Amino acid sequence: MGHVLARLVGYGVALTPYWPYTFERSGVAADAVVVTNWGATGPAEALVDPADAHSVPGIVDVEPGPDHRFWAIETSSFIAAWPSGFSVESTLDPFCLVGEHDASISVQGPVRLADPDSMIAPGQTVVARRTMGPGVQVIELAYEHEGQRWWQGVYLYPRTDGRVLVVTAQSREPGIPAARRGVEWMLALA
Known part of the structure; x- marks a missing residue:
């Protein structure tokens, strides 16, 4: 189908995947990434090591990028750190992060949001409200789904034009700490 609006940047390279895709951290090296294209003919993978990165037609284009020593997810609207323990998937626009225990982190916006309680x-059930960092409002929620206890954190990250990025993290009970750490580390860069 072509390129998507999210790419991975860091270690001197920018990785632009072909849709539908997944980015996963590789066990080969701390900074290596496995890019999977989920095309009509089945999955096709490429291992990208920033030390010797090159494009793989139909899977990922590799270009020069920022030299910071971490991976970040870049879209036309924002840039956010890629938290460890999560893969990046094209299941939602512009992407969704997926981790253990059905943990997920998704981003919407920026949007105008008159009432955060919406x-x-x-x-x-609201279990906590707080503010973190540069004015990020956080609403933490609890609910049950299919007999299991779940947590959801709604993080409203203010933009300069009065809009907010809505970053939603959720997980079943065992993955709550990892989901919370992941979204909060991710927002440190946004």
């Missing part, structure tokens, strides 16, 4: 769905 993010609370029926059946969810």
Whole structure:
């Protein structure tokens, strides 16, 4: 189908995947990435080591990029750190992060949001409200789904034009700490 609006940048390179795709950290080296294209003919993978990175047609284009020593997810609207323990998938626009215990982190916006409580769905209970970093409002919610306890954190990251990035993290009970750490580390760069 072609390129998507999210790419991975760091270690001197920019990785632009072909849709549909997944980025996963490789066990080969701390900075190596496995890029999978989920095309009509089945999955096709490329291992990208920044020390010897090159494009793989139909899977990923590799170009020079920022030289910071971490991976970041870059879109036309924002840049966010890629938290460890999560893969980057093209299942939502512009991407979704997926981890253990059905943990996920997704980003919407920037959008205008008159009432942050509009993010609370029926059946969810507010367990905490707080502010972190540069004015990021956080609403932490608890709910049950299919007999299991879940946590959801809604993080409203303010932009300069009055809009917010809505970053939503959620997980079943065992993955709550990892999901919370992941989204908060991710927002440190946004």
